[in-house]
Amino acid sequence: MARYHPSEDWLTAYASGAGDEATGVLIATHLTFCSDCRKAVRELEAIGGALLDGMNMEELEGLPDAPHPPVVSRPVLKTEANGTDPAAYTQGTFSDIAPRPLLRYVFDQLGATDIDALPWKFYGPGVKRAVLFQGPDGASIRLLRSRPGAAFPAHRHGSEELTLVLKGAYRDGVDRYQTGDVQCVGETAAHQPIVEQGGECIALVVSDKPTIPLGIVARIVQRIIGA
Ligand SMILES: [Zn+2]
Structure with missing residues (x-):
């Protein structure tokens, strides 16, 4: 049972x-x-549907158009649209830890789901990173795979960052995050996650802006690897 959740x-x-x-x-x-x-998402969807049902469409017709059309439907993930054969992404060890929505996304982005076949790159001592998507403005979604006891370089973020633990556990200050937990770190907060001894840790991380390393060595490493 997850103890840390995405915000409302x-x-x-x-x-x-x-x-x-x-x-x-x-x-x-x-x-x-x-x-x-x-359960919360089902209730929020029901509230949204009830609000739409309760609108008086005749009153709305007289209003000028909004400057930007409102988003009214959930964006279709490429993975949902292309109908990939499920048999193709249940191969390999990553299927042991990645639930179906993520497995489909990884397969769609990288064409592989065997965890050792993903394009891991050095990210720090004991830490490797595989980028699933990187936007031109610095937004990215990536997997981090860390050895037991690995300490991330201290850093802060240019935007809110969400981390979902898929395997293992890490501590960040007094908090401990394990499989299924989501850590939300604010735009200005600095932190330094440390992976627990006893097993590797694999996590999915999403942010709108690149991380900002706090130490001089970390800054040099980031410049070299283009993180
Ligand atoms: Zn939750």
Whole structure:
């Protein structure tokens, strides 16, 4: 049972279809772990439907058009649209830890689901990273795979960052995050996750802006690897 969840704002955005695709993948993956958030999303969807049903459409017809059309439907994930054969993405060890929505996304983005076949790159001592999507403005969704005891370089973020644990556990200050948990770190907060001893940790991370390393060595490493 997950103990840390996406905020109500994130769940509301997901339920209304207003969220971006990367965050939608992370939240859909969390929902496979969390019956409480599944229930919350169902209730939010019902509220949204009731509000639409209660609108007087004749009154709305006299109003000028909104400057931007409102988002009224959940964005269709590429993975839902292309109808990939499920048999193709149940191969390989990643299927042991990645729930179906994430597995489909990984297969669609990278064409592989065997965890050792993903394009892992050095991200820090004991930490590897595989980018699933990177936008031109710095938004990204990536997997991090860390050895037991690995400490991330201290960093902060240019935007809110969501981390979903898929395997293992890490501590960040006094909080402990394990499989199914979502950590939300604010735009200005600095932190340094440390993976627990006893097993590797694999997590899915979504943010709108790149991370900002706090130490000089970390900044040099980031410049070299283009993180
Ligand atoms: Zn939850």
